[in-house]
Amino acid sequence: MADGSSETKSSNQMWGGRFASGPDAIMEEINASIGFDKKLYAQDIRGSIAHATMLAHQGIISAEDKDKIVHGLDTILSEIEGGAFEFSRRLEDIHMNIEARLAALIGPAAGRLHTARSRNDQVALDFRLWVKEELQRTERALTALIGAFLDRAEEHADTVMPGFTHLQTAQPVTFGHHCMAYVEMFGRDRSRVRHAIEHMDESPIGAAALAGTGFPIDRHMTAKALGFREPTRNSIDTVSDRDFALEFLSIASIAATHLSRLAEEIVIWSTPQFGFIRLSDAFSTGSSIMPQKKNPDAAELVRAKTGRINGSLIALLTVMKGLPLAYSKDMQEDKEQVFDAAESLELAIAAMTGMVRDMTVRADRMKAAAGSGYSTATDLADWLVREAGLPFRDAHHVTGRAVALAEQKGCDLADLSLADLQAINPAITDKVFDVLTVEASVASRTSFGGTAPAEVLKQIAWWRARN
Numbered sequence: 001m002a003d004g005s006s007e008t009k010s011s012n013q014m015w016g017g018r019f020a021s022g023p024d025a026i027m028e029e030i031n032a033s034i035g036f037d038k039k040l041y042a043q044d045i046r047g048s049i050a051h052a053t054m055l056a057h058q059g060i061i062s063a064e065d066k067d068k069i070v071h072g073l074d075t076i077l078s079e080i081e082g083g084a085f086e087f088s089r090r091l092e093d094i095h096m097n098i099e100a101r102l103a104a105l106i107g108p109a110a111g112r113l114h115t116a117r118s119r120n121d122q123v124a125l126d127f128r129l130w131v132k133e134e135l136q137r138t139e140r141a142l143t144a145l146i147g148a149f150l151d152r153a154e155e156h157a158d159t160v161m162p163g164f165t166h167l168q169t170a171q172p173v174t175f176g177h178h179c180m181a182y183v184e185m186f187g188r189d190r191s192r193v194r195h196a197i198e199h200m201d202e203s204p205i206g207a208a209a210l211a212g213t214g215f216p217i218d219r220h221m222t223a224k225a226l227g228f229r230e231p232t233r234n235s236i237d238t239v240s241d242r243d244f245a246l247e248f249l250s251i252a253s254i255a256a257t258h259l260s261r262l263a264e265e266i267v268i269w270s271t272p273q274f275g276f277i278r279l280s281d282a283f284s285t286g287s288s289i290m291p292q293k294k295n296p297d298a299a300e301l302v303r304a305k306t307g308r309i310n311g312s313l314i315a316l317l318t319v320m321k322g323l324p325l326a327y328s329k330d331m332q333e334d335k336e337q338v339f340d341a342a343e344s345l346e347l348a349i350a351a352m353t354g355m356v357r358d359m360t361v362r363a364d365r366m367k368a369a370a371g372s373g374y375s376t377a378t379d380l381a382d383w384l385v386r387e388a389g390l391p392f393r394d395a396h397h398v399t400g401r402a403v404a405l406a407e408q409k410g411c412d413l414a415d416l417s418l419a420d421l422q423a424i425n426p427a428i429t430d431k432v433f434d435v436l437t438v439e440a441s442v443a444s445r446t447s448f449g450g451t452a453p454a455e456v457l458k459q460i461a462w463w464r465a466r467n
Helices: 002-015 023-031 034-057 063-081 094-112 119-155 175-199 219-225 235-240 243-269 297-320 329-358 363-370 377-388 392-409 418-424 430-434 438-444 453-464
Strands: 160-165 168-174
Touching (some): 034 063, 034 094, 034 119, 034 219, 063 094, 094 119, 119 175, 119 329, 119 453, 160 175, 160 363, 160 438, 168 175, 175 243, 175 453, 243 329, 297 329, 377 392, 377 430, 377 438, 392 418, 418 430
Antiparallel strands (some): 160 168
16 A cells, blocks of 8 residues: 555656646646637537538438537527536537537437548638638728728828938938838738638538548538638648648738838837827826836837737747648647737737827928938939939939038038039029928929829829728
């Protein structure tokens, strides 16, 4: 007896506190996925109803059993959504939890539901349905964000601000034009979402474990019932494919990167040193000890979530990189990454849409900054090419001398006298002053996609027709 107790004690110490009961506890802990895949309950029930309906239509199960199964699944759906369903870790996953409850509700007929399918194609279906629905939510969220930018762009089509390269003042642009840059970015994100939906719009159910099934199923029927374009065409690839999840995470990472770039600009613009915008209290917080501060916390958190979303992409890429065909249990690690990234992306887009709509644009501060750093120097060089006939490289050299003189005098280019400019190049006339204001600079940029207010309004109209 003493020897046995000692052995048990030693075993428990070896397995550790949480797993004191030994290997069984460890296996249950590592194998169970119900803690996160219960999120797939609606998709699992929807897929099972479509499968049962098809089985009955094909004469594989009776109409009576199908009716019992559908009624039981509807009951389970109501129980889960009403908070009355008890999920069990002992039953591992959402599929077995629902199947066990169905058996308790309708008896032996429940066992016929799993005819001609496997948990492999079942989970592939559930997860694909969930990702497809999440992509559709993302598309709607991006459309709302684009709409917010279109409204601000139209409102500020002629609001002058500095354009930057290397975060140094480059040339004057309009805030409307700057907003439209983000419309283009998030428009590409939305296009990627739409393409991803098209890529994944195939039904996995019916692939079974990996080889298909000998039952006379109709995969086109279930595909249509579940809103897919068609069934997948190779059963091995079907159960081992997680490209749709990787594509979602890739799209999420790129969109999050765009959101992070915008968040960084909002952080910079809201500083006292820039003062281009003012965030409302809804999207900022105060300091615990410095009463004068207003921190752009929402933007900073959007910026931070990019790392989290990128991490999810790398994690799943790493899970999938060495898996032989077909299904491996490693693939259970796919869902938490996608669920977490989806939640982070939804929140980040919603927060940014709110900030864009809510922020106060300080046009006076933008205009004052637009002329700093000799931002109209390129306009002077272009004028010398057009009006004085200088080669651009010579015009660039003349403009550089004019900038150096303005720096020496502590004034802007427009404040130099005609005599000052003619001392650098006699071909300069007083007409040059027509292009040295920031308003004249932006108005002159009429090339397609340029910053001229009229061109900005054209691009806004183009996007409104497609948003």
